[in-house]
Amino acid sequence: MIYREKPKFIMKRNMQKSVQTGIYFDSLITHQIIRQICIEVTGRDDFDVQFVENDYKDEFLNATYNQGRLGILQYQNTAIYISFSDEKCEGRNSGIQSVPTAFHRFYSNPHQDKQIYFYFLPCAGNNATPYYLFMYRLMKTAGFHFINIPPILAGQITAFSSIDDIVRARKENGDKNSGNNAAYIIKNGPHEYEIFGKTYGANKYDTSLICYAISKLACIQDHITLYEYNEKDLKELPASSLSVIRSMGNIKIVNIDDELEKQEFENNNSLRSPRFHAHLLEKLGEKHCVLCNCGITEIVQGAHIWPVADIKRVTTLSDQEKLAYATDGENGLWMCQNHHKLFDSNILFLSPSGKVSYRVDLSKEDEEYIDSITTVSNLSPELVTSKYAKYIKKRYDLV
Ligand SMILES: [Zn+2]
Numbered sequence: 001m002i003y004r005e006k007p008k009f010i011m012k013r014n015m016q017k018s019v020q021t022g023i024y025f026d027s028l029i030t031h032q033i034i035r036q037i038c039i040e041v042t043g044r045d046d047f048d049v050q051f052v053e054n055d056y057k058d059e060f061l062n063a064t065y066n067q068g069r070l071g072i073l074q075y076q077n078t079a080i081y082i083s084f085s086d087e088k089c090e091g092r093n094s095g096i097q098s099v100p101t102a103f104h105r106f107y108s109n110p111h112q113d114k115q116i117y118f119y120f121l122p123c124a125g126n127n128a129t130p131y132y133l134f135m136y137r138l139m140k141t142a143g144f145h146f147i148n149i150p151p152i153l154a155g156q157i158t159a160f161s162s163i164d165d166i167v168r169a170r171k172e173n174g175d176k177n178s179g180n181n182a183a184y185i186i187k188n189g190p191h192e193y194e195i196f197g198k199t200y201g202a203n204k205y206d207t208s209l210i211c212y213a214i215s216k217l218a219c220i221q222d223h224i225t226l227y228e229y230n231e232k233d234l235k236e237l238p239a240s241s242l243s244v245i246r247s248m249g250n251i252k253i254v255n256i257d258d259e260l261e262k263q264e265f266e267n268n269n270s271l272r273s274p275r276f277h278a279h280l281l282e283k284l285g286e287k288h289c290v291l292c293n294c295g296i297t298e299i300v301q302g303a304h305i306w307p308v309a310d311i312k313r314v315t316t317l318s319d320q321e322k323l324a325y326a327t328d329g330e331n332g333l334w335m336c337q338n339h340h341k342l343f344d345s346n347i348l349f350l351s352p353s354g355k356v357s358y359r360v361d362l363s364k365e366d367e368e369y370i371d372s373i374t375t376v377s378n379l380s381p382e383l384v385t386s387k388y389a390k391y392i393k394k395r396y397d398l399v
Contacts, residue, residue, distance in 0.1 A: 001059060001111060007038050007047040007075045012066035014054055025066055026051040028087065028121065034071075037082060037119060040147050042075045060109060068102030081106040081116040083144070089125030089132075093202050096135055100208035103142060104240035107247070117145045128152045130173045135206070137169070141213035163193060163217050163224075166210070171286060171295070182206035184281050185214070186297050191221045195251070196278050199228050199237045208241035215248035224251045229278045265323050269309045277302050279329030289336035290383060291348075291356065292375050296336075303335040303343055305350075305391035330387035338373060352389035352398070354379035 013024045031049075038047045057063040060072045060079055073080040083102035089095035099118070106116045118139060120127070128150055140146070141159040149157055160166045167185050182203035184196040195214065197207030211226055218224055226245065228236055236242060236255060245251050254260070256274045264273045280302045284290075287300040294300060308326050311317070317325070325331060335343060342348040348370065349357045356377050358370055379388075392398075 001074060001077065001079060003077060004074045005076075007042045007044055007073060009034055009038075009047060009049045009071055009073050010056075010058070010061065011049075011051055011071040012054065012056070012061060012064075013051045014065040015069065016065055016067075018065070023087075025069075025071075029071060029084065033119070033121075037071075037073065037117070037147055041073060041080055041082075041115075041117065047073075059111065060105075068105050069098040070102050070105060077113045079109070079111050079114040081114065082119055082147075083116065084119050085121050085123060085127065087121055087123055089123045089127040092131065093135060093205055095123055095125070095127045095132065096139075096209075097202065097205050099135075099139060099144075100205055100212070100238070100241050100244075103139075103144075103208075103212060104244050107244050115145065116143060117147050119147045120150060133157070134169060134173055135209060138166070138209040138213040141166075142209065142216050160213060160217060163187075163214055163222065166213060166217070167193075167297075181281075181285070183210050184286065185210065186287060189298055191219075191223060193222065193224045194274075194277075195224065195226045196274075196281055197226055197228055197237070204237055204241065208237060208244075211241070211245045211251055212248070215245060215251050218250040222250065226251050226253045227256050227274045227278065228253065229256045229275070261323060261327060262319075265308070265326055269307075269312070273327050276327040276329070276332060279327060280332050280334060283329040283332075284334055284383075287334050289339055290333045290376065290379055291339040292336060292373055294336040299337045300334050301337060301340050302332050303340045305331050305333065305388065306394040307344070310395070328387075330385060331391045333379075333383065342370065348374070349396075350379065350392055352392045354381075354384035354388070 011025055011029065013026050015023070015025055018024050034047065034049055035045055039045050054065055055063050069084045069086070071082040071084065073082060081102065083099055086095045086097060103116065106114065133153060133156055136146070136153070136157045137160055140157050146157055160169065164187065167187055170185055182198050183206050186194045186196070188194060195210060197210065199207065214224060242253065245253060254274065256278060261273055261275050286295065287297045288295040289300055306325065311322050311325050314322065339348065343350070347359050347362070351357065356374060358367055
């Protein structure tokens with residue numbers, strides 16, 4: 001990069017949909033906005049601006065449309081990437097959908113002296129929801145600076161201090177009881193984390209940002225696995241996101257495919273199957289015991305209703321059918337380790353209608369103990385589906 005005495009902005013005019021919308025970057029990014037950015041970032045109010053066409057390229061811009069809604073500000077030896085929010089914020093995360101791409105362009109550029117900023121364009125819709133704040137905090141953690149934070153968010157866009165801090169925030173603002181979250185971050189033990197990330201539609205932006213931030217915070221002892229899943233056609237995250245995560249180098253990326261599941265099924269009765277867990281997250285939301293509501297993820301497990309060992313013994317099923325039963329989300333419930341063991345030891349029973357009961361010959365003391373840790377006497381109605389009842393009958397051989 002050549003040394004720039006005077007700040008110089010270079011931006012692509014064409015956005016991805018400019019031809020359809022008739023909105024070009026030079027009409028969106030006004031002189032006033034550019035001046036504000038320049039003062040904020042460089043402390044100067046004199047600058048040059050160049051809007052360029054698709055065929056223009058230099059060491060920071062490819063010969064294409066404006067990928068990532070970016071402007072590049074070159075000042076002295078520093079390349080400053082400015083990612084502009086979307087002018088529409090109507091979908092869950094539509095205001096920041098260009099951010100993962102912008103970060104990829106920034107991250108993959110070999111220039112040493114570089115920074116990335118985010119600018120809030122005026123938007124139709126609310127971009128200050130708890131959900132957006134969570135995303136901005138992930139961005140801050142990944143390395144974004146913010147130029148014009150809306151007053152309502154003042155002081156709130158702080159970087160996360162640890163992966164646990166992200167997990168906690170996610171638990172507090174995520175959708176606990178259903179599979180609506182785009183990505184689940186699960187702590188399985190000290191330094192053990194799994195990210196179950198959906199890869200389709202708007203979910204891929206969330207998953208990408210979560211991975212960027214987690215990767216940034218990971219320390220040398222941390223083991224982090226990203227499971228990519230997409231029930232529709234097992235697509236991966238966008239190549240640009242994967243390339244950033246790979247080069248950050250501390251998250252293992254695993255695509256939940258048939259081969260992986262087959263191996264897991266053949267070698268393991270307790271089945272730490274990523275697909276089974278993904279299905280449970282989808283059905284039940286964040287890990288929390290269905291019998292006592294315990295949400296400490298380190299001790300909450302996916303419990304099979306019809307046990308894997310029993311499924312394996314059925315001679316009339318093909319391997320593929322067995323695998324389908326073993327990984328079916330309807331064939332599982334989240335249970336804490338105590339309840340899982342009580343359930344598997346036939347000390348605690350579940351009826352096809354979801355009623356909880358205990359073995360009849362328990363000592364009074366044991367019964368009182370189980371009673372004291374079991375806060376639920378009937379599974380909540382949304383869990384008691386016809387498939388649930390079918391699996392319970394298979395479990396107790398009531399068929
Ligand atoms: Zn429990």
